[in-house]
Amino acid sequence: MAQAAIELIGINKSFGAVRANRDINLEIGRGTIHGIVGENGAGKSTLMSILYGFYQADSGEIRVGGQPASIKTPNDAIALGIGMVHQHFMLVDNFTVLENVILGAESDALLKKSIAKARSELERLEREYGLEVDPDAIIEELPVGLQQRVEILKALYRGAEILILDEPTGVLTPAEADHLFRILRQLKDQGKTVVLITHKLREIMAITDTVSVMRQGTMVATRETAKTTVEELAELMVGRRVLLRVEKGEAAAGAVKLAVKNLTVRDTRGVTMVDDISFDIRAGEIVGIAGVAGNGQSELLEAISGIRRAVSGSVMLDGKPIDLTGAADPGELRDRGLAHVPEDRHHVGLVLAFEENENSILGYHDDPRYLRGPFLNIDAIRNDAKDKITKYDIRPADCRLKTANFSGGNQQKIVLAREMEQDPGVLIVGQPTRGVDVGAIEFIHKRLIAMRDQGKAVLVVSVELDEIRSLSDRILVMFAGRIVGERGPEATEGELGLLMAGIEHQEAAE
Amino acid sequence: MSTPYAKLPAWADYGLIPLINLFVAFVVAGFVVLLVGENPLRAAVILVEGAFGKGTGIAFTLFYATTFIFTGLSVAVAAHCGLFNIGTEGQAYIAGLGIAIVCLSFDSTLPWWLTFPLAIIAAAAVGALWALIPAYLQAKRGSHIVITTIMFNFIAASIMVYLLVGPLKPAASQAPQTRNFLAGAELPKLNWIIELFGAKIRSAPLNVTFLLALVMAFLVWLLIWRTKLGYEMRTYGHSPKAARYAGISETRIIITAMMISGGLAGMMALNPVMGDQHNVAIDFVSGAGFVGIAVALMGRLHPVGIVLAAILFGMLYQGGAELAFEMPAISRDMIVIIQGLVILFAGALEHMFRPYIQALFASFSPRSVGMEAVKGKGA
Numbered sequence: 051m052a053q054a055a056i057e058l059i060g061i062n063k064s065f066g067a068v069r070a071n072r073d074i075n076l077e078i079g080r081g082t083i084h085g086i087v088g089e090n091g092a093g094k095s096t097l098m099s100i101l102y103g104f105y106q107a108d109s110g111e112i113r114v115g116g117q118p119a120s121i122k123t124p125n126d127a128i129a130l131g132i133g134m135v136h137q138h139f140m141l142v143d144n145f146t147v148l149e150n151v152i153l154g155a156e157s158d159a160l161l162k163k164s165i166a167k168a169r170s171e172l173e174r175l176e177r178e179y180g181l182e183v184d185p186d187a188i189i190e191e192l193p194v195g196l197q198q199r200v201e202i203l204k205a206l207y208r209g210a211e212i213l214i215l216d217e218p219t220g221v222l223t224p225a226e227a228d229h230l231f232r233i234l235r236q237l238k239d240q241g242k243t244v245v246l247i248t249h250k251l252r253e254i255m256a257i258t259d260t261v262s263v264m265r266q267g268t269m270v271a272t273r274e275t276a277k278t279t280v281e282e283l284a285e286l287m288v289g290r291r292v293l294l295r296v297e298k299g300e301a302a303a304g305a306v307k308l309a310v311k312n313l314t315v316r317d318t319r320g321v322t323m324v325d326d327i328s329f330d331i332r333a334g335e336i337v338g339i340a341g342v343a344g345n346g347q348s349e350l351l352e353a354i355s356g357i358r359r360a361v362s363g364s365v366m367l368d369g370k371p372i373d374l375t376g377a378a379d380p381g382e383l384r385d386r387g388l389a390h391v392p393e394d395r396h397h398v399g400l401v402l403a404f405e406e407n408e409n410s411i412l413g414y415h416d417d418p419r420y421l422r423g424p425f426l427n428i429d430a431i432r433n434d435a436k437d438k439i440t441k442y443d444i445r446p447a448d449c450r451l452k453t454a455n456f457s458g459g460n461q462q463k464i465v466l467a468r469e470m471e472q473d474p475g476v477l478i479v480g481q482p483t484r485g486v487d488v489g490a491i492e493f494i495h496k497r498l499i500a501m502r503d504q505g506k507a508v509l510v511v512s513v514e515l516d517e518i519r520s521l522s523d524r525i526l527v528m529f530a531g532r533i534v535g536e537r538g539p540e541a542t543e544g545e546l547g548l549l550m551a552g553i554e555h556q557e558a559a560e
Numbered sequence: 561m562s563t564p565y566a567k568l569p570a571w572a573d574y575g576l577i578p579l580i581n582l583f584v585a586f587v588v589a590g591f592v593v594l595l596v597g598e599n600p601l602r603a604a605v606i607l608v609e610g611a612f613g614k615g616t617g618i619a620f621t622l623f624y625a626t627t628f629i630f631t632g633l634s635v636a637v638a639a640h641c642g643l644f645n646i647g648t649e650g651q652a653y654i655a656g657l658g659i660a661i662v663c664l665s666f667d668s669t670l671p672w673w674l675t676f677p678l679a680i681i682a683a684a685a686v687g688a689l690w691a692l693i694p695a696y697l698q699a700k701r702g703s704h705i706v707i708t709t710i711m712f713n714f715i716a717a718s719i720m721v722y723l724l725v726g727p728l729k730p731a732a733s734q735a736p737q738t739r740n741f742l743a744g745a746e747l748p749k750l751n752w753i754i755e756l757f758g759a760k761i762r763s764a765p766l767n768v769t770f771l772l773a774l775v776m777a778f779l780v781w782l783l784i785w786r787t788k789l790g791y792e793m794r795t796y797g798h799s800p801k802a803a804r805y806a807g808i809s810e811t812r813i814i815i816t817a818m819m820i821s822g823g824l825a826g827m828m829a830l831n832p833v834m835g836d837q838h839n840v841a842i843d844f845v846s847g848a849g850f851v852g853i854a855v856a857l858m859g860r861l862h863p864v865g866i867v868l869a870a871i872l873f874g875m876l877y878q879g880g881a882e883l884a885f886e887m888p889a890i891s892r893d894m895i896v897i898i899q900g901l902v903i904l905f906a907g908a909l910e911h912m913f914r915p916y917i918q919a920l921f922a923s924f925s926p927r928s929v930g931m932e933a934v935k936g937k938g939a
Contacts, residue, residue, distance in 0.1 A: 357804055381807020390805070398805045401798045408791070413806040415791055424787050 054116065055080040055212050055243040056101065056132075061110035063096055070096040072267045074110070078212075078260075083234060083244040085254040085275070088264035089287055089487035090458050094247050097264070098214050102134045103127040114212075133205025137217040139197055143190040147183055147200050148172070151207050168207065175206050179236045194344075195226035202233065212243040219253060223342045224515065224547035231257045249488075251280045252516075263287055288489045296495045299503070301523040304333035306366075307507035308354075308388070308476050313363030313374070315346070315353045323349035325531035327363075331476065331507040336498065338522030339511040342550050346531035347511045348393055351480045354509075355390035356380040357398075368475060384413055389469035391462075393480030393511070399465040402454040406444075407435035409453050410468050438467040443493070459490030466494060470501060477501055478509040483517060495521060515543060515550075568914075568921060574860060578906060580913050582872070585905040589898040596889045603883060603890065610882025611875035615759025617882070619751050619766040623836070625867075625874030626766075629773040630828035631852025632859060632866040633780050634821045639861050640784050641817035642797035647694060647709025648825040649849025650716030651687040655826030657720065658686035659833050660728060660738050660840040667745035675745045679830060680772070687826020688819040690716060695818030699811040705818070713849075724842050737841035747835045767835030769827075776824060777863035783820070793817050825849065851899075858906040869906075876902065 054077045061074040070093045078084045088094045099105045101112065103121040112119050114130045121127050127134070141150050148168050149161075156164045172185050183192075183199050192200070198218060205213055215234075219227040234244050234257060246258060254261050255275060262272040263286040271286050308331045315324035323346040331337045341347050352358035353374055354365065360374040367386055372378050380390070392398040400409050411420050411431055420431050435449035442463045444456070453461060462483070469477065482498065483491045498521060502508050512518050518525055519539060527535045527549040535549045568577075590600035611621045631648045638645035645651075662679045670678075694708035724736045733739070747767040755761055784790040796803040796813045804810065832844050851873055858872070859865030880895030905912070 355805075356807075379807050379809070380805055384807060392805060394801070397799050398801045401795055401802050403798050404794070412795065412802065415788055415806065421788055424789065425782075426786055426788060426791060428786070 053080050054078065055082075055114070056245075057111075057113040057116075058097070058101070059111040059113070061097065061100060061112075062108045063093075063100060063105060064108055069267050071100070071107070074264075074269050076262055076269060076272070078243060078245060080115075080243055081238060081241050082259040083238050083246060083257055085246045085248065085258035085261040086264060087247075087249060087251065087254055087261060087283060087287060089249065089489075090485055091266075091487070092264040092287070093267040094264050095216060098134070098216060098245070098247060101127065102132060102214060128208050128210070131209055131211035132214065133208060133210025133212070134214045135198065135201040135205060135216065135218060137220060139201055141189050141197060141200060144188060146186050146188055147192075147203075148185045150189060150200055151185075151204050153204075155208055171207055172203060175203060178240060179206070179233060181206075181233060193226075194221045195223070195229065198222070198230065199233070210242070212245065213237065214245045214247070216247045217249070218246070219248065219250065220513075221343060223551050224543060225551050227253070251283050254283065255280060265289055284488060288487070290489075296492075296499060296520045298499045301335045301502065302505075303335040303523070304505060306330045307333050307368060308509070309366040310354065311364045311366075313350070313353060313365065314361045315349045315358060316361050317349060322361075323531050324353065324360075327531075327533055329526055329533060331509055333475075333507050334502055334505045335523040336502050336508040336510055336521050338518035338525045339509070339528055340515055340518045340525055340546055340550060341511075341513070341528035343513045345528045345550075347513075347528055348480070349531075350528070351390070351393065351478060351511055354478060355388065355392070356383045357392075380413065381416065384472070384474075387475035389472055389474035389477050391465050391469050391477070391479040391482065393484070395461055395465050400453050400461060402452070404453055405450050406439070406453055406456070406464060407432045407449040409464055410435040410438055410449070412468065414468070414472060438464075438471060441471075442467040442497075457487065458485040459487045459494075462486050462494065463490065466497060470497065474506065476507045476509070478511075480511045481514075482510060482512060483514065484512075491517075515546060519543070519546070568918060572917065572921065574862070574865065577910075577914060577917065578858065578860075578865075580917070581905040581910065582902065584913075585898075585901040588905075589901045592894065592897055592901075593890065596894070598887050598889050603887060606883050606886050607879035608875070609879075610886075611879035615751075615754045615757075615761040616764050617878055618754055618759065619761055619764030620878040621871065621874040622750075622770055623764065623766045623831070623874070624877040625870040626770040626773045626831045626835075627828055627848045628851055628855045628870035628873050629777060629867055630824055630831070631849050632855030632870050633773075633776055633863065634824035634828070634849075635852045635856035636859070636861040636863075636866060637780060637784070637793075637824060638817055638821040639856060640790070640797050641793040641813060642800065643695075643698070643814065643817060643821070644706050645691065645709055645818065645821045645825075646706055646853070647691060647712050647822070647849075648828075648852045649845055649847070650709070650713035651690045651822040651825035652828040652849055653713075653720055653845045654690045654716040655683040655687040655829040656833055656840045656844060657723065658682035658826065659829055663741045663745035663834065664738060667742040670744050672744060672747060676747060676768070676830075676834070679745070679834060680827060683826040683829050684823035685826070687829075688823040691818040691822025691825070692815065695815045698818075699814040717843075721842060724840065728840065735841070738839045741834070741838040745834055746838055747830075749835075765832075765836035767831070769831040769835050772827065772830070774867070776827065777867050780824070781863040789816065825852075828852075854899075854903040854906070857910070858902075872902070873899070 056078040058074055058076040061071050063071040074097060086094050096105065100107050103124045103126050106122060112121060119130055142153065148165055151172065152164045152168045157167065158164055169185055175181050181199055181203055183196055183203065189197060218230060222230060237244055248254060258275045260272060261275050263270050263283060265287060311328045313324055313327045314322060317323045327350065339347055349358060353360040356374065356378045357380055362375060365372050365374050367388060396402060401412065420427055432449050439447045439449060444460050444463045482494050486494065498508060510521055522539055525537045525539065525541060526533045527546060529550060529552040534552065537546065593600040593603045611617050631652065634648045635645055659679045659682060662682045663675060666675050666678065690712060694705055694712055697703035697708050698705040728738045729736060730739045747769060750766045750768060750770055751761040751764055784794065792808045792813055795806060796808060828848060833840055837844065855866055855869045855873055859869040876899050883890055884892050884895060
C-alpha cells in the first residue's frame with residue numbers, strides 16, 4: 051500500500067450509552083480511492099464526522115500524512131487538507147456557483163477580489179479535473195449532479211488533498227454517477243485521496259481500490275477491492291449470508307385491479323409534476339416505477355393514495371371509479387382495499403413519537419376491531435400489534451416502545467405489517483427499502499413477492515434501479531412527469547438509465 | 561446521521577427534571593431577593609408558609625390552582641393537536657357572559673345544584689364558540705391560530721368592558737360589574753375538607769369547582785389517551801402529514817380540538833365568578849389564561865402534571881401575596897419575576913439540564929436509559 055494519507059488508531063466514540071465507534075483502526079493510502087461500507091447505524095458517518103471535526107473521539111488518535119493531528123472543528127480539518135461532500139448539500143440555493151465556492155473562504159472584506167481569484171482558480175480546477183460548471187449559474191437552477199460538483203469544487207478550492215464523499219450517488223442518475231466516478235478517478239490520478247462512504251456495493255466494486263466494512267460500530271474487515279466479491283462484502287456487513295437477488299416465480303397476472311387514465315397532478319407551486327399518465331396494474335403482478343427522484347413519482351403516489359388532489363384524470367379501482375380530483379380521501383381508499391406504504395415513513399407513514407402499537411393502527415383506527423364505542427380498545431390494539439411483531443420479526447419485540455427507537459428497517463416493517471395485514475387488493479409502496487439495512491431488505495422483498503403471489507396488485511416506486519429490476523414484472527420509467535417507456539424485468543441497466551435520463555433510445559426500444 | 565437521544569426512566573423524566581428546573585428557578589429568584597436587600601431564605605419560608613402553613617393559605621392555594629387547572633388543561637388539549645391556543649384568556653373572559661346570563665336568570669328560582677350544571681354548559685359553550693372562529697380561520701383559511709387567538713383576547717376584553725359598563729351593569733351602580741348573585745348562584749365552599757384535617761379557616765374561596773377541575777383533568781386524560789378522537793388529535797399534533805395519510809380530516813380535528821380547549825377555558829370562569837366574587841366583574845380572569853400556558857408546559861401536557869403545576873402556581877400566587885405583605889421591599893411585581901423565572905426554567909429551558917442528567921444516568925446504569933432500544937439493531 052502507498053504511504054498513508056490518514057491513519058485512525060483506536061478510535062472510540064459513544065453517545066450516552068450507545069457506542070457508535072469502538073476501537074476503530076483504519077489506514078487510508080495516499081492517492082487511492084477507499085470505500086467504507088456498512089449498514090445504517092454501523093457508525094460510518096460518525097467515524098467520518100470525527101475525521102472532519104464535527105465530533106471528537108472519546109479516545110484514539112488521528113494521523114494525517116503521518117503526523118498526529120488534533121481535529122476539533124471542521125476548520126481544523128480543512129487546514130489539514132481534508133474536504134467533505136455531504137449527502138445533503140450545504141449550498142446556498144439562491145447564490146451563484148462562485149459565491150458558494152468562496153462562502154466562508156472570502157479573503158477580503160470586499161467580495162470583488164475574492165470572486166476574481168475564485169474565478170481563475172475554478173478555471174484551473176476545471177482544466178485539471180474536468181469539473182465543468184458555469185461559475186455564474188444560480189445553484190437552484192442547476193441539476194443535482196452539477197450541484198454536487200460545486201460541493202467538490204468547494205472542497206478543492208479550500209485546498210483539499212483528501213476528499214470524503216458521503217453517499218454521493220443517492221440523488222444521481224446512473225449517467226451522472228458515472229460522470230462522478232470519472233471525476234473521482236481523475237482526482238486520484240492527480241494524487242488526491244478519496245474516501246467514499248456508501249451502502250451500494252456495486253459502486254464499491256466499480257471504483258474503489260480498497261474497501262473497509264463496518265458493522266455495529268466496529269471495523270470488521272479491510273479488503274483490496276480486486277480480491278473480494280459483492281457477496282463477501284454483503285456477508286461481512288450483515289454478519290450472515292444474504293440473498294442479494296430476489297428469487298421469484300413467473301407472475302400470474304389476472305384482472306386489472308387499478309386502472310389509471312390521463313392522470314395529471316400539480317405540486318403546491320402549481321408546477322405539473324404528473325403529466326397525463328395512464329397505466330394498469332393487474333392482480334398478481336408487481337409493477338415498478340423507475341426514475342430519478344423528483345420526476346413526479348412522489349406526486350403520483352400521493353395522488354393515487356388520496357393524499358394529494360389530482361387535477362384531472364380518472365382512476366378505476368376494482369372496476370369502480372374513484373374521484374381523485376375531489377372527494378376521495380385516504381380513509382375511503384383504504385376502505386376500498388387500497389393500502390399505501392408511503393415514501394416518507396418518518397413524517398407520513400408513522401408518528402415517531404407514538405408507541406409501536408399506536409402506529410400499528412394508524413389509518414385503520416376507525417376499524418371496529420380496535421374500538422369500543424368512542425374509546426380505543428387498548429387490549430385489542432396491543433395484542434394485534436404483538437401478533438404483527440411476531441409475524442414480521444420486528445425488533446425489539448416491544449409494542450410499548452416509542453417508534454423513534456426502532457431502526458429504519460424495523461420501522462419500515464411496522465408500516466408494512468400494518469398495511470399488508472389488512473389484506474388489501476392493491477398495495478402501493480414508495481421506496482420500500484430506503485434507509486433500510488441489507489438484512490431487512492431481503493425480508494421486505496420476500497414479503498412483497500408473497501403479496502404478489504397471493505394475487506394482490508402491487509405498485510412499487512423506487513429510486514434504486516436494482517430494486518426495481520429485481521422485484522418488478524413490468525417496469526415503467528418516469529421522466530419529467532411522464533411515463534417514457536415500459537420494459538420487462540430483463541431490461542438492462544443502461545437501457546433503463548437512458549430512459550430515466552429522458553433520452554429516447556431507439557435501438558434499445560427495439 | 562442520527563444523534564442517539566437516550567431516554568430516561570419515567571420517574572426522572574417527569575419527576576426529577578421538573579424538580580431540578582424548579583430548584584434552579586428558586587435559586588435565581590433568591591439572588592433577585594438578595595438584590596433588593598432581603599433574606600432569600602426567609603422569603604422562601606414566608607412563601608411556603610403563606611401557601612401551605614395555615615388552613616386558610618391551603619384553601620387559597622387550591623382556589624388559585626383550580627383556575628390554573630382549567631386553563632392548563634385548555635392549553636394542553638390544543639397543544640396535543642399541535643395548536644398553540646393563546647386565547648385561553650379571552651375564552652375564559654367571554655365565558656363569564658354565559659355564566660352571567662344563566663346566573664342572573666335563575667339565581668332567584670333555582671338552587672345552586674341546578675344553576676351550576678346550567679352554568680357549566682353555558683360557560684363551556686361560550687368558550688368553545690369563542691375558540692370556534694379562530695379554529696375555523698386556521699382550518700379553512702390558514703390564518704395562524706396564535707395571531708387570531710391573541711386578537712380574539714382583545715375582542716373579548718372589549719366586548720366584556722362594553723357589557724359590564726352598559727347592559728349588564730345595574731342602573732344605579734358605579735362599579736363595572738353585574739349585580740351580585742343570589743344564593744341560587746353561589747357555589748358551596750369546600751373549606752370543610754381542609755378543616756377535617758384539623759386546620760382552621762377564617763374565610764377562603766375554595767369551592768366545588770375544584771372538584772369539577774379534577775374531574776375534567778381525568779376526562780382530559782381519557783380523551784387524549786383512550787379515545788379515538790384523542791388518538792386523531794395526537795396524530796395531527798405530531799404530524800399533520802401522517803394525519804392526512806391516515807384519513808383524518810384536518811378541518812374537523814382542528815375545530816374539534818379548539819372547541820374542547822375553548823370549553824375548558826370557559827369553565828375556568830366558574831371558579832372566580834360563582835365560587836368567589838358572586839358577580840361578573842371587569843378583568844376577573846386577570847392573566848390566568850396566560851399562566852395556563854406555563855402550567856401546561858410545566859405539566860408536560862399531562863393532566864397529572866398539570867394539576868401539580870397548577871398547585872405550584874397557586875402556591876406562588878398565594879404565598880407571593882403573603883410575601884408582598886410581610887416584606888415591603890418585595891412588591892407584587894417581584895412575585896411576577898419569580899413566576900417568570902419558574903416559567904423560564906420549567907418551560908423555555910426545560911431541556912437545559914437533560915443532557916447532563918442523561919450522561920449521569922448512562923454512566924451509572926446503562927440499561928435504565930434504554931440502551932438496548934436505542935442501539936440500532938439490524939433486523
